[in-house]
Amino acid sequence: MSDQAWEVFTTDELAKRVAGSEARLHEFIRTPALQCMVYRLRKGSRDMQAPHLEDEVYFVLEGKARLRLGGQEHRVAPGNILLVRATLEHSFFDIEEDLTLIAVFGGLTQG
Numbered sequence: 001m002s003d004q005a006w007e008v009f010t011t012d013e014l015a016k017r018v019a020g021s022e023a024r025l026h027e028f029i030r031t032p033a034l035q036c037m038v039y040r041l042r043k044g045s046r047d048m049q050a051p052h053l054e055d056e057v058y059f060v061l062e063g064k065a066r067l068r069l070g071g072q073e074h075r076v077a078p079g080n081i082l083l084v085r086a087t088l089e090h091s092f093f094d095i096e097e098d099l100t101l102i103a104v105f106g107g108l109t110q111g
Helices: 011-017
Strands: 024-030 034-041 056-069 072-076 081-084 090-106
Touching: 011 024, 011 034, 011 056, 011 090, 034 056
Parallel strands: none
Antiparallel strands: 024 034, 034 090, 056 072, 056 081, 056 090
C-alpha cells in the first residue's frame, strides 16, 4: 500500500501474496472509504469470519465452495461476484478446491 494517487494490481500478483498451505489474508488497499483484500482458504478448511459492519463484495478468482448467507446457501465458483450486506452472518464452507477471493469493503468505520 502506498500514498500514490493511483495503483495497478494484477490478480496473479495478488494470488501469489496468499499462496501456501495456510488460510491467508493480504490487505492491498486501505483508504477512509475503501478496503480491499485478497483472501485464500485451502480445500477442506473452515472460514471463521464474523459479520462485518460494512457491505462487502467478493470476486471469486479460483476454487469451488459454498457460501452460507444467513439461512441460505449458494455454490460459488470462479467468475462469481457476491454481495454480502453489512451485519449479515456469512461464511464459506464445503471448500472443494482452494478458494481465492478478492474482498472489497466500502464505507469503513473508524478503528
